[in-house]
Structure formats: C-alpha cells, structure tokens
Amino acid sequence: MSNELKEAVIELREDDALRITDELLSSGADPLTIVASCKEAMDVIGQRFASGEAFIPELIMAGEIMKGITAKVKPHLAAQAADEKLGTVVLCTVQGDIHDIGKDIVASMLDIAGFDVVDLGVDVPVTTVVDRVREVQPDVVGLSGLLTVAFDSMKATVDAIGGAGLREGRKIMIGGAPVNEDVCAFAGADGWAKDAVGAVELAKTWVGGA
Numbered sequence: 275m276s277n278e279l280k281e282a283v284i285e286l287r288e289d290d291a292l293r294i295t296d297e298l299l300s301s302g303a304d305p306l307t308i309v310a311s312c313k314e315a316m317d318v319i320g321q322r323f324a325s326g327e328a329f330i331p332e333l334i335m336a337g338e339i340m341k342g343i344t345a346k347v348k349p350h351l352a353a354q355a356a357d358e359k360l361g362t363v364v365l366c367t368v369q370g371d372i373h374d375i376g377k378d379i380v381a382s383m384l385d386i387a388g389f390d391v392v393d394l395g396v397d398v399p400v401t402t403v404v405d406r407v408r409e410v411q412p413d414v415v416g417l418s419g420l421l422t423v424a425f426d427s428m429k430a431t432v433d434a435i436g437g438a439g440l441r442e443g444r445k446i447m448i449g450g451a452p453v454n455e456d457v458c459a460f461a462g463a464d465g466w467a468k469d470a471v472g473a474v475e476l477a478k479t480w481v482g483g484a
C-alpha cells in the first residue's frame with residue numbers, strides 16, 4: 275500500500291496523487307495495489323461525508339481524482355491481458371445508482387482476464403438490462419451498486435431476468451462496497467465479489483476457466 279498516495283487522495287491533492295501514481299507505476303508497483311490504496315482513501319472520504327466533515331463537492335473531486343488514477347493504471351493492467359476468450363459479461367450499475375468507478379475497474383479486470391464485457395453504464399433501468407441480456411445472451415450478468423437503495427434495484431433486476439426466462443445457462447454476480455452475503459441472498463443473485471479480483475475469480479469459476 276502507498277500511504278503517500280492514500281494521503282494525497284484523502285487530502286484531494288489531485289496533482290500530487292497523479293504524480294505519485296506515475297512514480298509508482300514507473301517503479302514497477304503492482305497496479306492493483308495502487309487501486310487498493312485509492313479504495314482505502316475513498317472509504318475515508320466516504321466516512322467523512324457520512325459524518326458531516328465532507329460534502330458533495332469533496333465526493334465529486336475524489337471521484338475525479340480516482341478516475342484520473344484509474345486511467346493511468348488501466349494500460350498497466352492491459353499489459354497482463356489474456357489471449358483466450360472466456361465468455362461474455364453484461365455489466366452495469368443498477369437503476370438509481372450512478373457510482374461507476376468500481377464498476378469500471380471490474381470491467382477492465384474482466385476484459386483483461388479474457389471476457390468480452392458489454393458495459394451498459396450507470397443508473398440502468400431493469401427493462402434495459404433484461405433487453406440487453408436477451409440480445410447478448412451473456413454467460414454472466416454483473417450488477418454493481420454502492421447505495422443501500424441499490425439493493426432493491428439489484429433484486430428487481432435479478433427477478434426480472436428470471437421472470438423473462440433468461441436465467442438458465444447464466445449466472446448473476448453482484449458487487450459494490452456495501453454488498454455482502456446477506457445482500458446477495460436478498461437480491462437472489464448467484465454470487466457476489468468484494469473486489470475486482472474476486473469478480474474475475476468468480477466469473478472464471480462459472481465459465482470453467484479457473
């Protein structure tokens with residue numbers, strides 16, 4: 275973990291955060307360790323927001339910094355890309371939720387691991403997910419959400435996929451900071467992952483690539 279990077283993100287020092295990221299990457303640091311440091315920083319900012327010490331502009335700024343860091347990290351992840359195609363994943367952030375930083379990292383990691391990723395974006399209506407699942411016929415459907423209200427959207431989306439007769443032969447994965455076993459059971463998903471590495475491992479298990 276890079277404490278220097280974590281501190282720079284927490285203190286919203288964008289230039290420093292991007293410079294430290296460059297330095298870490300050129301010194302051969304593991305890109306996923308960089309992402310993990312940033313996630314810790316985002317958790318601190320989130321706690322400050324929840325306790326009234328930080329406000330929406332800070333959340334927005336933190337999001338922008340994180341996006342800048344992710345853009346720098348992605349090409350280094352791509353260097354480890356697999357040749358073999360493992361399957362297709364339809365991925366989105368569920369209806370009512372616009373958080374996409376974690377989803378985008380999951381999308382990149384799945385892509386690098388050999389999955390074709392169809393990313394539907396954020397705040398995606400249940401009907402859109404169902405329509406795209408019918409069209410794409412993916413092996414895995416991935417639903418991301420960071421808000422507690424997203425749990426209801428996840429459940430509604432899982433139910434609608436089942437209701438449309440589209441669950442056979444595919445798995446549904448959920449994830450996002452507040453997601454755990456209980457949320458997975460509530461939503462009726464097949465599994466959940468706590469981070470992007472876990473998401474790739476689970477998806478690989480499902481398609482027989484692990």
Ligand code: B1M
Nearest residue numbers: 320337371372373374376416417418421422449450451470
């Ligand atoms: Co918001 N936000 N936010 N926010 N935000 C949280 C989530 C919050 C926990 C902060 C807090 O209060 N402590 C809180 C939710 C509380 C709750 O519901 N219980 C919150 C709130 C309240 C809100 C608003 C409602 C604020 C407001 O307007 N009053 C609003 C909601 C808007 C909406 O969605 N409708 C809002 C808005 C925003 C911004 C737009 C300003 C910005 C997001 C920018 C963006 O995404 N483009 C933002 C941010 C930055 C955060 C925090 C600080 C950081 C999120 C983040 O990017 N983390 C967040 C606090 C926190 O997370 N602790 C917070 C870094 C990222 C790498 O981690 O997304 O967890 P994460 O992804 C990880 C794993 O979770 C996993 O892999 C990723 C990589 O390891 N993963 C998956 C993610 N998706 C997966 C899917 C999988 C598997 C694994 O399978 C499919």
